[in-house]
Amino acid sequence: xxxxxxxxFPLSALGRAQAAAVGEGLRHAAVxxxxxxxxxxxxxxxxxxxxxxxxxxxxxxxxxxxxxEFSRYLQGVPFWxxxxxxxxxLVHKASRGLLPGDESIEVMGERVLRVVxxxxxxxxxxxxxxxxHADTLNAAWILLDGRPQNEREMHRSGxxxxxxxxxxxxxxxxxxxxxxxxxxxxxxxxxxx
Numbered sequence: 001x002x003x004x005x006x007x008x009f010p011l012s013a014l015g016r017a018q019a020a021a022v023g024e025g026l027r028h029a030a031v032x033x034x035x036x037x038x039x040x041x042x043x044x045x046x047x048x049x050x051x052x053x054x055x056x057x058x059x060x061x062x063x064x065x066x067x068x069e070f071s072r073y074l075q076g077v078p079f080w081x082x083x084x085x086x087x088x089x090l091v092h093k094a095s096r097g098l099l100p101g102d103e104s105i106e107v108m109g110e111r112v113l114r115v116v117x118x119x120x121x122x123x124x125x126x127x128x129x130x131x132x133h134a135d136t137l138n139a140a141w142i143l144l145d146g147r148p149q150n151e152r153e154m155h156r157s158g159x160x161x162x163x164x165x166x167x168x169x170x171x172x173x174x175x176x177x178x179x180x181x182x183x184x185x186x187x188x189x190x191x192x193x
Contacts, residue, residue: 002082003041004075005067011044013188018162019045021183023052029127033058035115036131037065046131057129064111068135070102093151105149109139116140117172124171134159141165144177 003009011019026049034057036046043061050057070092074082082089088099097104112132119128137159144167147153159165162182167174 001076001078002071002074003039004071004073005039006075007040009041011041011048014185015041015045015161016048017185017188018182019048020052021185022162022164023049025180025183026129027052027054031057031129032126033060033119033123033128034131035060035062035065035119035128037061037067037133038063039067039133042131042133046129049129049131062115064115065130065132065136066111067133068103068108070096070099071135073101096149096151096154105139105142105154108136109141109143112136112140113143113174116167116169116174120169120172129164134161137165141177141179144174 022045031049031053034046034050036042036059038061042065043059046059050059073088073092074086077085091099092102096102097107112130115130119126119130135154138154138157141157141159142149142153157179159179160182164180166178166180168176
């Protein structure tokens, strides 16, 4: 089922294990601040990562890091039922941003990059982490790369759950970026079913 913007959906056991592994991987990065989406699963991810870091980074929520707006239309529906129960999904997949309540790749990615620029301006020289959602991060990556803004690109080089897009900033300008795949973790017993 797609959670979209629904409350009451914490991380799965696998998600918690992945967040802890991300925190372990960032242990030596001197992260001072973690900015996350308002959704429960993003806030939980940020808390788990922060628990692994010393000193403990500041946690901050930012509504600009929210899930894709179109996910409100899809939320609560099992993946396999989307084409039947949410027929506007086909228009969305053909060209994002055409429907009311849908965002183009540019609009969605720019939301994330605005947060990045604000943080670089307000906290120069600090190492920070952002916790957002797959579509918004993929859109930001497409904008950074200057790739075509289409559905194929949204999935060609997608940010996986617990994957990271690392940016090196010069002032408010991204100078270099690369993708770090999700950490390999053993599937927790509670997630095996």
